[in-house]
Structures are given as structure tokens and as C-alpha cells.
Amino acid sequence: LRKRKIINDPLYGFIRISEEIIFDLIEHPYFQRLRRIKQLGLTHLIYPGALHTRFHHALGAMHLMQKALTNLRSKGVEISDEEYTGALIAILLHDIGHGPFSHSLEHAIVEGVNHEMISVALMEDLNRQFNGQLETGISIFNGSYPKKFLHDLVSSQLDVDRLDYLRRDSFYTGVSEGIVGLDRIIEMMAVDQNELVIERKGIYSVEKFIIARRMMYWQVYLHKTSVAVDQLIVAILKRAKWLTQNGDKLFASSSLQYFLNHTGAVDLGSPEVIDRFTAMDDTDLECAMKEWIYSSDKVLSELCRRLVQRDLPKIHMQSEEITQADYEQAIGRLRQVYPDWNQEELDCLIYRGMVKNDAYKAEQNSIKVLDKHGLRTELSLASDNYNLHALEETVTKYFICYPK
Amino acid sequence: LRKRKIINDPLYGFIRISEEIIFDLIEHPYFQRLRRIKQLGLTHLIYPGALHTRFHHALGAMHLMQKALTNLRSKGVEISDEEYTGALIAILLHDIGHGPFSHSLEHAIVEGVNHEMISVALMEDLNRQFNGQLETGISIFNGSYPKKFLHDLVSSQLDVDRLDYLRRDSFYTGVSEGIVGLDRIIEMMAVDQNELVIERKGIYSVEKFIIARRMMYWQVYLHKTSVAVDQLIVAILKRAKWLTQNGDKLFASSSLQYFLNHTGAVDLGSPEVIDRFTAMDDTDLECAMKEWIYSSDKVLSELCRRLVQRDLPKIHMQSEEITQADYEQAIGRLRQVYPDWNQEELDCLIYRGMVKNDAYKAEQNSIKVLDKHGLRTELSLASDNYNLHALEETVTKYFICYPK
Amino acid sequence: LRKRKIINDPLYGFIRISEEIIFDLIEHPYFQRLRRIKQLGLTHLIYPGALHTRFHHALGAMHLMQKALTNLRSKGVEISDEEYTGALIAILLHDIGHGPFSHSLEHAIVEGVNHEMISVALMEDLNRQFNGQLETGISIFNGSYPKKFLHDLVSSQLDVDRLDYLRRDSFYTGVSEGIVGLDRIIEMMAVDQNELVIERKGIYSVEKFIIARRMMYWQVYLHKTSVAVDQLIVAILKRAKWLTQNGDKLFASSSLQYFLNHTGAVDLGSPEVIDRFTAMDDTDLECAMKEWIYSSDKVLSELCRRLVQRDLPKIHMQSEEITQADYEQAIGRLRQVYPDWNQEELDCLIYRGMVKNDAYKAEQNSIKVLDKHGLRTELSLASDNYNLHALEETVTKYFICYPK
């Protein structure tokens, strides 16, 4: 009997691992670290079930990749065993470079790089450690592999990454609007002219997927309170970095300390940076922010207290830009609450910005629909109802955020 | 329009909060702390979905309490509004005294008290803060309230605590054997002679509940690897406390530091103890154990590395006691792997003990079945199949645990 | 202990019946008859799970009504016990006048009346049998009851009838696009100015409901093959009636025979019509159509054979009207397959027509959204995305249908 590893998943029942290299990659500390990085950061403050990790998402996306590849093979698409494993590796590691509270971190203390750049650096590192076994996977990931449809499965407007995270985020938040008929979408996938396409019969499922995505944006990813929490974290991390660089010795794990001390863009070529980055996860930040309540800096202490005790900022979101008058009014009120804080300190409590919701873009890497005569049409043209055109509109909203 | 708060729950859709006191208790930092305490500790190392918190469980159990009370009222059982709210308070706070990795903590660094004692202390503290509004809730919780069936709903062999945690743990681990027909069990609850009973028609649902409970014990709560992880955490915490008390200054949040320094039984009457305890959660321990990999103590470092990188101990479980010979053989092998460690240090790597599985006890506070003629029978007598009698047997297993 | 009846439902777990009059209405042969009338006629030829009955739908809609009323009461809306029971009666009986393959029947053999008229006649009959206990229910049903919101719950663009049938049809067909967050929609219902409205926070759930409805139209209610099957049934019934009225004695239950014999509009005031109508269900038609394969009329035999053996007609659906040329081409082909059939006979094999999909109409009885300041807006104006406007467009499609 050949051995197979099985991992339970509340969503899919279980996930099978058959290839040794996949098993070894999962066991690697770089990947195990993802167990301690929540997919949706502090969104669980709004949806308390949203505690799922990037570890589980990566496995889930790999599970969908297995299904998609098996389905394509059964339709006669040629996929060698090496390509099969390569595609699994590409999707398994696609988010390996995410840090804790990823977007906040990138904006606050790990400067000059984004998570995609770190993913590439870590994949290359792993490829060295595994003697080149990741070659095919990496070239599928970065789009240089000749069979473009494999890359499409990893990264496109209908990739298994999106399929898993939409479904998983919907499941754990309990926002049923994000539920998507995964099995049907995967069943309807086909390959035409080396690209991933959708069979005509699957068009309703894809439409629903795009509508679900837009709804998840408004209800989860860009949820008002969620945006406010993100702003608060960025403010905390920036303050902590500023204090550190001005000589304060804050409580922090050695890895977090390293990035608080670091100035300028980080160098992904440096082994120390990689070591420190891969040792850091949600617990470093969560534990530190909790301890910083006891900080002698009144601003840091107040920001952290508000986060930990869930005394979250109020947020206004609107279609029009936030005016200077709106800002003046907000800061005026704050001045009364914090009479001994100076302007710079008060600004740590007020955040302005904007968010965008692009459910589907027909121009870039659009979804193609294949009818039974082999004709290809772009999705929003293939659809006979008017919703999809509507979904192509980008919706922009502006916000201002301050303590209640 | 009266305002109502709604909290999403992947399990029940959503949970409604209608009473102001309930809303205020949930907002309180003591309760918010439960957001950072996982229900199943590090069981997510085995079942990666098992990240749900005591916060969500407490809300879920309260939700079931609402259903149970509404059902009983609709059957003509008299429950005043004060009793209704009291029962909600009792179940909401029933686990308020749990710390991070509760059982491990109690065995290692918070000495002389258990979580039930802490729960009582915190409830009394909250009762003072809320000017006596928790009186009824507390007397329902501790069993002194005259309507005994309300206490039965909070704590008995068929209480809403068990109903929620079995269902919730089953859901998040993905172990479908624990799925239980909650709605049906709740529908079948009735009150007879001031006690909670089950209508005859609900007997299959209750049988299944008990069988599911036993299966969850073997597959989750007493899962081999889970037992091994618990042992490893206890070993880490004991070593850390020993090092601290011998003069080492380990990385730790101030609250964790407090308990590492503390000697002897803790005094729940001390405000400082309460402050420190309620400031501590999973992140304090997880972050510290990760940092202790860099400790100068080779034992602590090795134990923490094994935990963080998921290089978990091997465990043997058996019906017979572990013999001294088994132990000698294990330690002999370890001596070869760690030639420069002394006996005391090696003993930090080997754990022995036993676990028990009692699915149902007919004697203590047994489940009563009520037939349509108003006759009461104890569950295992009422059942016409032989499973239940079998389930009354306690199964004991012995284990030994050491690095692979 | 007060008695309550429980009916299992795969969708909602179970449905409770607490009122005696409801229990008695369900037991009545008029209502029991609905057990033998499938909600979706022969749609199970396309989706084999779609065997659910009008009996189960009526109970399900009543279950949702219970939830909706309980929710409104908890928000402070006054609903007396008599109104509560009246609303349950209204929804329970809202479809009582449906016959087997309802729409086909109305077009073919029960002439001059539609199912709404029959529903009213049967409700009045039941009201007499139950000594006026249905008064309030009937006035809620027909909209004459002063509290208009109760009628809105029974019949509007967001009534519990639609909520149940969309969810139920989606469930049994397995078309996941129709899944709707029922609990959330019901939770968001409120009453303003005596009308049913939706709270602002529920807007995404309502949008999704409307989108789901449109998708269910294309994928189920107006599914190509489903439309073809309907046409085939109408053709069969018309032929059978024509043959009967021309002296043929076809196999038929006495009730079906009655309607095959009947000429002109039926008189709902006649007790015989009521008796005969309420004795007829799916089995009368299904059994007869199966037996008619042995009919000496070659047309009836061929039509029935095609239906029973699932040798279904081909159907073309398009945005443009079917031209005379399309028809000529189709009939030309048929002439070769059935060389000895005359024109009139061949016309029994070809069907033309059109279908429409109106997901939502802003003008008529539109859905109103209530924000937290108490302001009301029509749904498509309240929504900040463009989908809803798109959904107001009626889509019309034309079809022609003939044997493969």
C-alpha cells in the first residue's frame, strides 16, 4: 500500500497529499509558519469565526488545483506528472511570503518590499534547499512556463486561489453571500489555445462567482470596521517604529525588534532578513501590542488599549472625497477629549484614505467562455444578462476614521 | 424599533443579543480576552481548522440556551424574564476563568487553583462591577437557585455547554463523527419535578449524542498527538518556571513573567492576581515559546523548537500500564541522540501518564427520559438497545511519549 | 405538557405546529392532496432531485412565516395571536388551488379559471367547514386586512412564499446559484408605515436574493428542456381532450375523465367541480399518459411514448422571434420522419412561444429599504452598485420546439 497523508478540512472534508515533495514542503518551517498567520488578520474582531490561517488556505487551494488538473486530464488535456506536481507546488507556495497582518506590515515596518517579492525570494530559497525540485513550479508561478493555462490556474481572474479564499472566507465569516459553486466551476474549466477557459454551460456559475466576490469585498474585505482596524494597526506599528528609532526600547520578540530597528528598504538577498522575516508571525505582533498598553508613551498605550479592548474607531465611508472641513471637525472634537495631546499626537488617532472594489475587469486577462462549437467570447459579452457589465464598474469610496 | 446586536456564526448562521446586560458583559475586557484563547489549545497542529475560541463557544452556548429556554416556555414551563437573563449570564460566563492552554497552565505555572475557581472569582468581580445584576446568574451557575432545571441546562450530562462544544469542535476539526442533532435534542427537552428531562421521542438523538461524545474523545480530545502536544507544553512551562526561579530572565510579557516568578498557590482574592491573569492569553505563551528557541538553556530551546516546527514527540498508547522497562528502553535511545544531556535533562523529553474516556455515567446526575404517560426512566434503562450500557464502561489508556 | 407536532424537513431541520386549527387544516383531504402534487411538475426529468411537493413547500413557507412574525414581534411590532394564526393560515393555503402540472392543466383541460381563483374557492369552502375560523387568514390573503404588512409577508416581491420556493427549489434541484440567506433576510425585515420593509444592513442579502431569483429562472423555471416538457404535456392533454370530445374513451381516473369530458369554463361554485378537482393529482395524469402509449390514436401514443421514455423534444431559444421560415424548416423535416401524418397531426409535434424573466420590478409593489434614521428608499435606488438596475430589465426569449 502506497502511503497518503490526509488533512481534515471543515470545508472540503479532507485534503489528500500524495507526492513526497509536497509533503516535505508542508513540513518545512517556512510553510509551518503560515499556521500562525491568519488569512484575514484581525477581521475576527468583526466576524469572530474568521480565524482561519494562510496555512489552511494554501492547502485548500492546492486541493482545488488537484481537482482542476484531474478534470482537465479527463477532458483530454495533456498534463505530465511533472507539470501536475509543479502546479501543486506553485499554488501551495503562492502566498508563502505573507507576513502577519500583511498589508499593514508592508505599509508600516517592512519597507520597500511587498509580499509577492518575498514569496519569490522564499521559493527560490526553497528551490536551493530542495535541489532544484521546484523549477517547474516556479516557472508556472511566474508565468514563464509554456503551458500558459497552468499559470492561469494559479493566477488569473478565475484561479483556484480566488476560488478557495472566497469560499473559505465566506465559510469562516459566516457571510453566506460569498458561497460559490466551486465544483461546478472547476468542472466547467477547459483549455483552449493554451489558455484556461470556461464552457458555456458554466456561465451562470461564473457570473455568480463574480457577484459573490463583489459582495465579499463590501461585506468583509472592505467592511467599514475592518478598514478602521487596519488603519489602527498601521498607526500602532508606525508609532512603535518611530519610538524605537528614537531610542525607546519596546517589548518585542527579537524578530519584531529587528524590523522596528531597521531603516530603509529591506534586502531580500540577506539571509538575516529572511531568517528574521520567517520567524515572525501574528503572535509577535499581537503579544507586543497587548504589552504596549503598559508603554510609557501615552499615544502607543492608548492606541493599543483601544485595539485590545475592542474600543474601535468610528469610520465614515462615502462616495465623495473627505474634505479638509471634515478633518477639522473631527480633530476639533478630539482636542477636547485629549486636551494635553499635541497635533502630531492627535494625528495618530485620525485616518483618511480610500478603498476600491473591482469585481471583474474585462480588459485585463479576462475570463473566456467557450461554446460547444469551439467559439470563444469574453465573459461579459457572452452573458445575456446585464449584471456583468454593471460589475465592471469600479466603485471607489473615501473614508475618515477617528475614536468614538 | 428596538435595537438588537447580531454576531455571525459559521455554525448557527448568527447569534442574536437582545439584553443590554449581555451586550455589556460581552464588551467587557474579561470576556473580550476569550477571543484570544483557543477552545482546543494547540489541537490545530493536528486538525488545522480547530482555531475557534472560547469567545465563540460561550456565545454559541448562549445561543443554544436561548433556544432551550424558548422551547421550554412554549411547553408551558414558567421562566421569568429575570431567570431567562440569569440563565444566559450563567452560560455566557461559565468558562470565563479559562486561561491559555488551560489544563497545561494549571499543571505548570498557575498553581493551586483550577479554572472553575477562577470563573467563580471573575463572576463575583463582574457582579460587583455591574452592581449585583449577576446575582441570579451566579446562583443558577452554582446550583443554589431553586429552579434546578436552569442549572441542569448550564451544567449536567446534557447541558448546552456540551451541546455547543461537541458540535463546534466537530465542525472546526472536520471530524464528522461528532455531529449531533442539536435542534432535535433541544426540542425534546422538558421539565419534570424541577429537573431537566428528555421526551421519549428524543431518545435516539440523545444516544447519538453520547456516542458522538465518546468518538470525539478518541479522535480529538484524547487524540494521541494531541496528548503528546499537551505533555510538551507542560514540560516547556515547567522548565521555564524552573529557570526563572533559578535566576534566568526569560523573554515574557509582564503577565506571564508574573506567573513564572510566582511561587506557591495563587491567591484569587488578590486584585493583582486577577489583573495579571486576565491580561494573559494564547499569544503570551505562543510568542514566548517561539522566542525561547533562542534561549541559552539547551533544554528549553530544544523543547520549543520541536513545538514550533511541529517536530512532535512520538507517543505509544496502550491498555496496559507503561512498565519501567519501556521507560528504560526509551531513555536509552535518547541518551544516544543527546549524549551530553544529564538524566534530569533527558527526563524533560519523556512523558508518561494515562487518559480516561467516560462517555456517560448512569449514576451521577444521569439523563432522565420522560414518556408520554409522565413516567421517568434513567436513559440507559429506557433505551431498548445495548449500546448505552456499553458506553457506561470507562476506558483507560496509558501512554509514553518521547522524541522521534 | 402542551402537545406540539413536529414535521421533519431536509431544509429547515423540522417544522413545528402549535395551533390546533393549523393541525386540522393540514389533516384535511384538500391539503393532504398537495402531497401528490410536485412543486415543479416534471422538472425532475432534468433535475432528478426535484420531486418535492406543494405540501412541503406550503409547510416550509409557514415555517418562515412563524420566524418572520416572531422576529417582527421581537422588534416591537404588534401582532395579536389571532393575526399570528391568520397569517399562518393565509400562507399555508396560498397554493391550495394548484392542480397537477398546474400551468399546463390550466392551458389545456381546466378551462376558464386559474389556480388563484381555485385557491380562493377552496379557502372559502374550508372556512365554511371550520365555522369561520379562517376569516382573518382569508382577509390577510386577499389584502383586505388593515395591517398591510401581513399581506406583504404572504404576497409581495419579498414574501415568505418566494423565500421558501427559491430556497427549496434550489436545494432539491441542486442548483446552488439559488441559495439565499433566508435567516438574514427575515432578521432584517421590519414594519414601516404599515408596510413590510428591509433594514439597510440587509441590502446585500436582498440583492443576492433577486440575483438568485433571476438565475433560478434561467437555470430551472425557464430551463430549455423544462419549457419543452411543458409544451409536450399541453399537447398531450389537448389531444386527449379533443379525442375524448370526439368520442374516444381513453383510460383515465374518474376525475380526469370528468375534466376531459367537460366543455367550456368550469364553474367553481359547483360542488361537483370542487369534488372532482380536489380528487385529482399528479398520479392521475402520470398514470394516464403512461397508459395512453397503448392508445389507438397514433399521435397521442407517440407524444406519450416520448414523454415517458424521456425522448424529449429539441428546443431552440433565441432573443429574436421565431420566423415562419424556421417553422417551415422544422415541419419539413418532420414530414420526412412521419410521412403518413397530416398537417394537423404534425402540428401536435411542433411548439412555438416565448418566455420572460422579470427578476425584480421597481414600480410595482417595490421593496423598500429603511435606514437607521427611519428614511425609506426603493431598493434599486438604495443600492450603491449597478447590478440592481440591470436586473430590472425584462429579458424575453422566443422558442421553437420539435422532436429530435
Add this chain to the structure above:
Amino acid sequence: LRKRKIINDPLYGFIRISEEIIFDLIEHPYFQRLRRIKQLGLTHLIYPGALHTRFHHALGAMHLMQKALTNLRSKGVEISDEEYTGALIAILLHDIGHGPFSHSLEHAIVEGVNHEMISVALMEDLNRQFNGQLETGISIFNGSYPKKFLHDLVSSQLDVDRLDYLRRDSFYTGVSEGIVGLDRIIEMMAVDQNELVIERKGIYSVEKFIIARRMMYWQVYLHKTSVAVDQLIVAILKRAKWLTQNGDKLFASSSLQYFLNHTGAVDLGSPEVIDRFTAMDDTDLECAMKEWIYSSDKVLSELCRRLVQRDLPKIHMQSEEITQADYEQAIGRLRQVYPDWNQEELDCLIYRGMVKNDAYKAEQNSIKVLDKHGLRTELSLASDNYNLHALEETVTKYFICYPK
């Protein structure tokens, strides 16, 4: 692109058909007939959702067979394409010989044969029609094929037939006690010594399967009212046959008429018998029983009225045999209600009998468990809890049944 057919299934999402012969068998009128035969007869009178058909069950079992075979292949078990298709054919057709209300029919009007014998006859007929393409399938079905494990998948204590019907019946009745972890059981299947076995890790899933089976027996298959309905149908059919053979001309489709007229054992070698049998389904009986309410025979009329209007018999079930005194008491009461009926007529209203529940038999074709060292143990010996032994006990109950 190779073509594949997809059939929606509320339970599994959808079922794929890839092989042409499978597709053709499904299209065949013998198989289409199963669309009109409900899996659970008139159990929907108790559980209104239980309308699922033998058609859907056969497809579902085939779907599980596909999964099981794919899983075994991935573990290295050799299964040729012909064997794969053969196993699908065997399971697809395993119930092809079921008639309407199968068990009742066999006891009442189709004498001397059972559904297994008819299944074999129909398979052989189909094999002729399909030029021998069913050879392998038939030999797998009847156990003569050398690879015994393929037969085990079709028919054993853990076959895919049971897996599907338990899960499906549980789903449609809404009796959650029957829910079984199908995926896990199938994943744990392996082949040892040419037989189907279960890997050690799957033991809890199998235990739960057996417990679920027992519970489904008591709650569904042997549900008191369900037993009463079966008895009533048998009584109706026997009366109808007796009347027919005594010269009455009852309303009946020609096929039902054929069997009412027929005396003695039916000859499965006769083409007419096959024709008549395969033309008969639930609608023939349901429609006739409804019409027979108008029969001039007061007994038949009364029995049918009770069935159609759901005025069902009362039933007593007990562990002890029904005594003559019990019978006398019952018939005494009936004599008062029907003073002008004679003894023979009254006996049509009273039914006695017994039912048995064998959840699992260790002796016959027992379930074998395979540990990781390759050792095989019989399931109840492998289990370390006591439930299974308890489940081996056969429970017998006796009943008496008569009008309320």
C-alpha cells in the same frame, strides 16, 4: 474535448457520466422507469421529504463506486478499464428489478419471485440488447468474477449501495442520525487478499456507520407508522387481487390489471411478464388506490380511503409476541365500529407480524480491518469499545395494527 454528462444531485453536487455504455443504460426505458419508483415507498407519509427515487439512488451509488475505484487505484490496486466499467454497471443495475412498493408487491400480487431474481432477469435481457457488453458487470454482480473485492463493493456489509442509501435516506427524511462520513469510509477502503478491507484509521467511521444504520432502522425503515402503511398496502393489494379473481373489474392500468389477473408464480422467462413488469411503477398503484375509493366493495373502498386521506392504522410494537387476547380485544372494538362487516372483512383491517433489526453480523461476510502492519481483524474484535458487540444483537419486535 471529450463529452461528459453531468447530473445534479442535492447530495453530492453532481454525478458525472463518462462512459457511453453507462449513458445508454441510463437512457434505456428499464432504467428510466426507476424515476417513477420511490426508494422508500410511502414513507413520505411520515417524512414528507422522502420522495427520492431508485433512479437517483442507483446514480448515487454509481458515483460512490467511481470514487471508491479511483481511490483503490491510487493506492496501487490494479483495476482495468473494463473492470472499472463493469463495476459501474453492476452497481447501476443492482436494483433494476425493484417494482413499486417493492416488498408489498412481492407479498401481494407478483408472486413467487423477488426483486433480486427480477434484477438478474432484466440484466440478462439488457446484456442481450447490448450485445454482451454487460458480461463483466453481471459476473461482478453475481460474485463469479475473480476479483472478489469488486463484488464486495457492490454487495457486502460495507458496500456502496448501503453507503448511498443510508446517506440518501437520511438526507431526504431529515433524520440526521443517519449521516455518515462517506468520504472518509471510501478513503479508508483498501484491498487485502482479494477482499475489500478497511484501514485501521477508518474504524471510528465504520463504527459510526453501523450505529447510524441501526438508528435508521428504528427511525425510518421500521418506523411504526411506516410498518403500518406497508401492512395497509398489502391488505389493499390482496383485496384487489381477490376481487379481480372473483370477477370484479377494477380500475387499473393494463399492466397492473395483468398482475391482478395473474395466478400463481410469475415466469420471468416470459417476454410478456417482463414487458408488463417494466411498464409498472408507483403511479399505477397510487392512481388505482385513489380510484378504488369509489369501488363498490366496501372493504377495498374503506382501506383506500384510509390510505389516501392519511387516516392511518394505529400500531403497537413490543418485545413480546402479540397474544390471541390482544387480537381478540382489537377485533372486538372493530366489530362495534363496523357492525355489518363479517369476520373475514374485519380481518382486512387488522395486521400482526414482526420486524427485526440486524445492524451488523460478525459471522457473515464480516467487515475486516487492516492495520499498518498488514494484520487483518474482524471489525468487532478490532474495536476497543464495547458498542460493536452490542450492535451484533438482533432486536426483534412484534406488532399489531388496526384502525384508530
